[in-house]
Amino acid sequence: MTTPSTTALWLVGARGSVATTAAVGALAVGAGLAARTGLVGDAPELAPAGLPDLDRFVLAGSDIGGVALPKRAALLAEDGVIPAHLPAVLADALAEVEARIRPGIAPGHGAAAEQVRRVRDDLVDLQQRTGVERVVVVNVASTEPPVADDPAHASWPALRRALEAGEDVLPPSALYALAAFEAGASFVDFTPSAGARLPAVAQRAEEAGLPWAGSDGKTGETLVKAALAPMFTTRQLRVRSWAGVNLLGGGDGATLADPSAGLSKTRSKSRGLQAALGYPVDAPVHIDNVPDLGEWKTAWDHISFEGFLGTRMTMQFTWQGCDSALAAPLVLDLARLTARAHERGFSGPLGALGFFFKDPAGSGEHRLPQQWDALVAFAADLGAGQLGAGR
Numbered sequence: 001m002t003t004p005s006t007t008a009l010w011l012v013g014a015r016g017s018v019a020t021t022a023a024v025g026a027l028a029v030g031a032g033l034a035a036r037t038g039l040v041g042d043a044p045e046l047a048p049a050g051l052p053d054l055d056r057f058v059l060a061g062s063d064i065g066g067v068a069l070p071k072r073a074a075l076l077a078e079d080g081v082i083p084a085h086l087p088a089v090l091a092d093a094l095a096e097v098e099a100r101i102r103p104g105i106a107p108g109h110g111a112a113a114e115q116v117r118r119v120r121d122d123l124v125d126l127q128q129r130t131g132v133e134r135v136v137v138v139n140v141a142s143t144e145p146p147v148a149d150d151p152a153h154a155s156w157p158a159l160r161r162a163l164e165a166g167e168d169v170l171p172p173s174a175l176y177a178l179a180a181f182e183a184g185a186s187f188v189d190f191t192p193s194a195g196a197r198l199p200a201v202a203q204r205a206e207e208a209g210l211p212w213a214g215s216d217g218k219t220g221e222t223l224v225k226a227a228l229a230p231m232f233t234t235r236q237l238r239v240r241s242w243a244g245v246n247l248l249g250g251g252d253g254a255t256l257a258d259p260s261a262g263l264s265k266t267r268s269k270s271r272g273l274q275a276a277l278g279y280p281v282d283a284p285v286h287i288d289n290v291p292d293l294g295e296w297k298t299a300w301d302h303i304s305f306e307g308f309l310g311t312r313m314t315m316q317f318t319w320q321g322c323d324s325a326l327a328a329p330l331v332l333d334l335a336r337l338t339a340r341a342h343e344r345g346f347s348g349p350l351g352a353l354g355f356f357f358k359d360p361a362g363s364g365e366h367r368l369p370q371q372w373d374a375l376v377a378f379a380a381d382l383g384a385g386q387l388g389a390g391r
């Protein structure tokens with residue numbers, strides 16, 4: 001007898017590199033066909049949380065284009081992002097997920113309120129058809145430019161009035177977040193886009209008693225920064241400057257080549273360092289699109305610091321990562337943790353998930369060891385069954 005699935009994971013940007021790698025990973029690991037390396041949720045310290053395993057998830061999502069999931073998986077295998085044999089082995093399962101991918105929210109295609117209703121209905125319909133107990137929406141769509149301030153963003157009543165008046169005041173990421181909350185789903189933003197961070201959208205989550213988490217998965221250079229910055233502070237070495245250069249390709253590289261989308265990313269990458277160090281520091285971040293690199297990303301960081309008697313020194317590191325292979329397990333970890341928080345009745349921004357994010361919502365903590373401690377404490381709360389609010 002099979003165990004019933006309890007959660008649907010709805011991926012926004014379902015045919016992108018990160019989403020496809022996450023889908024292949026969930027299906028392969030869930031079926032015992034691949035190792036679980038890289039899944040933070042498997043750490044013994046998080047065992048008290050009682051996280052749902054990957055075979056308990058039904059995968060679905062939305063996208064505004066892209067090639068069908070089985071084909072996208074084959075392309076990722078050709079690039080060496082996922083094992084070469086998996087697309088063929090998982091062909092039927094990937095085709096089933098593809099059949100559950102719905103058209104996404106495209107800017108300028110219909111009134112915003114109508115788009116929210118459509119996605120809300122898709123989420124409710126999926127839940128009813130599959131019998132899952134809850135839905136977690138995870139945004140892994142292309143990064144959007146920063147949003148301009150609008151009075152409608154300030155509160156949920158103001159936003160509701162603007163949407164009812166037919167005004168187009170939200171970017172797609174925020175419309176997806178709103179649709180999730182309207183459908184009783186929880187929401188995770190793995191991108192630096194606005195998502196649920198606009199006060200009006202966050203208020204809607206509070207009103208509905210639903211948890212959400214964000215923003216911008218911490219997978220590479222920023223992860224290393226969050227680990228190294230506390231070393232400098234505890235060793236009483238003063239960082240003078242910290243410059244980072246990022247070379248990346250793939251769909252993300254092409255998106256971030258647009259200066260306005262790139263600005264969302266560089267802002268998100270820059271936010272944590274000052275908080276982690278405890279003092280302001282000159283820390284320019286630069287991103288270049290190099291299509292030849294495909295799914296691989298190189299980051300080079302140059303850290304200038306001073307020690308005893310003001311003696312100046314430098315540290316440099318080079319990080320070469322396969323972006324989607326780093327991001328996908330974190331997407332699955334976030335889905336498992338948010339599903340469990342949703343089940344336990346937590347609501348509001350899950351600041352304790354800051355370990356996973358460059359720009360954590362609901363927490364000002366950017367030091368990796370402290371973020372880990374907060375995550376372990378959260379896992380204990382999830383397991384203890386305490387009903388949380390705004391944790």
Ligand SMILES: NC(=O)c1ccc[n+]([C@@H]2O[C@H](COP(=O)([O-])OP(=O)(O)OC[C@H]3O[C@@H](n4cnc5c(N)ncnc54)[C@H](O)[C@@H]3O)[C@@H](O)[C@H]2O)c1
Pocket residue numbers: 012013014015016017018019062063064065066104105106107140141142143144172190191192216217218219220250251252255323324326327
């Ligand atoms: N890979 C990493 O390490 C990492 C880390 C942090 C954040 N991210 C973020 O994850 C996101 C996805 O990255 P990727 O490499 O998979 O990019 P990608 O370009 O391969 O995929 C993005 C997908 O989003 C879809 N999309 C665009 N607008 C949409 C909309 N309005 N509705 C639904 N779908 C839409 C595109 O059609 C595409 O299929 C990016 O925003 C990226 O910044 C990635």
